[in-house]
Amino acid sequence: MPTGIYFAxxxxxxxxxxxxxxxxxxxxTTIMIVLYLLIAAKLIGDAITGFTS
Amino acid sequence: MGAAxxxxxxxxxxxxxxxxxxxxxxxxxxxxxxxxxxxVFTLAWAVGLTVVGTIALLLSSGASASExxxxxxxxxxxxxxxxxxxxxxxxxxxxxRPRGDAPAKLPGWMKSIDRFKPRxxxxxxxxxxxxxxxxxxxxxxxxxAIAQTxxxxxxxAVALAxxxxxxxxxxxVPVGIYFAxxxxxxxxxxxxxxxxxxxNTAIMIVLFLLIAAKLIGDAIAGFTS
Numbered sequence: 001m002p003t004g005i006y007f008a009x010x011x012x013x014x015x016x017x018x019x020x021x022x023x024x025x026x027x028x029t030t031i032m033i034v035l036y037l038l039i040a041a042k043l044i045g046d047a048i049t050g051f052t053s
Numbered sequence: 054m055g056a057a058x059x060x061x062x063x064x065x066x067x068x069x070x071x072x073x074x075x076x077x078x079x080x081x082x083x084x085x086x087x088x089x090x091x092x093v094f095t096l097a098w099a100v101g102l103t104v105v106g107t108i109a110l111l112l113s114s115g116a117s118a119s120e121x122x123x124x125x126x127x128x129x130x131x132x133x134x135x136x137x138x139x140x141x142x143x144x145x146x147x148x149x150r151p152r153g154d155a156p157a158k159l160p161g162w163m164k165s166i167d168r169f170k171p172r173x174x175x176x177x178x179x180x181x182x183x184x185x186x187x188x189x190x191x192x193x194x195x196x197x198a199i200a201q202t203x204x205x206x207x208x209x210a211v212a213l214a215x216x217x218x219x220x221x222x223x224x225x226v227p228v229g230i231y232f233a234x235x236x237x238x239x240x241x242x243x244x245x246x247x248x249x250x251x252x253n254t255a256i257m258i259v260l261f262l263l264i265a266a267k268l269i270g271d272a273i274a275g276f277t278s
Contacts, residue, residue, distance in 0.1 A: 023147070023150065023255075027252070027255035030252040030255040030256060030259075031255060031259050034070065034255075034256050034259040034260060034263075035259060035263075037066060037070065038063055038066060038067060038070075038260075038263055041062050041063040041065075041066035041067075042062075042063040044059075044062060045058075045059040045060060045061070045062030045063050046059060047059070048055055048056075048058055048059035048062065049055065049056045049058075049059030049060060050059075051055065052054070052055020052056055052058075052059070053055065053056045
């Protein structure tokens with residue numbers, strides 16, 4: 001998607017990409033914590049479903 | 054029953070990850086009223102989840118949510134709609150995110166939370182737990198997932214109970230720390246509150262995106278099966 005923004009929007013896209021990069025860099029840890037938590041819950045839930053069915 | 058529990062587990066964890074509620078309960082616990090207000094808030098949160106979950110379970114069992122084993126069209130339409138709403142909400146949160154060193158914006162009621170009486174705390178817990186849009190959508194999904202497994206009413210109740218208990222961990226753990234650790238817990242609760250307040254926007258954006266992807270994916274699977 002960033003690649004799409006780059007080609008589709010030109011200069012306006014540059015500002016958006018800049019904002020996205022700043023945010024992603026700052027929130028990297030938080031984003032990964034939430035992702036890991038939910039993926040873990042999904043996998044463990046699937047395992048429970050698998051064991052009992 | 055295990056199948057239903059497995060299906061609702063990720064939804065319950067998504068309910069437990071509620072930064073605003075964690076900020077609210079840790080703020081309450083830092084006041085003299087915390088001894089009463091903390092448990093009241095957590096209990097009301099669980100009651101809110103239970104009430105909405107029970108109503109949704111009764112409705113989805115009665116409203117023919119599945120036609121010959123596959124989800125009814127209206128279920129897929131609702132899921133698609135909720136998914137798109139959450140995508141929009143994630144985008145709006147990103148637009149209004151705190152920038153630079155600006156402190157995160159918290160709702161106005163948070164400022165006077167230390168003066169709340171237990172009755173108001175209970176209403177807040179019930180509302181945030183059961184009725185706030187994120188939990189509401191998750192609880193509807195959980196009820197739908199439980200109903201679709203076609204298990205007995207008793208087993209459905211157990212699966213819903215597991216969903217409520219896991220979904221309440223986010224607010225119950227701070228209360229547990231408060232009572233179990235006393236003075237030593239104060240620093241932990243403080244750190245927990247500051248992190249959740251600061252990262253509220255980022256946490257919610259990731260949550261909204263993942264739930265939206267799950268709902269839209271379910272809808273696509275439902276439309277094409």
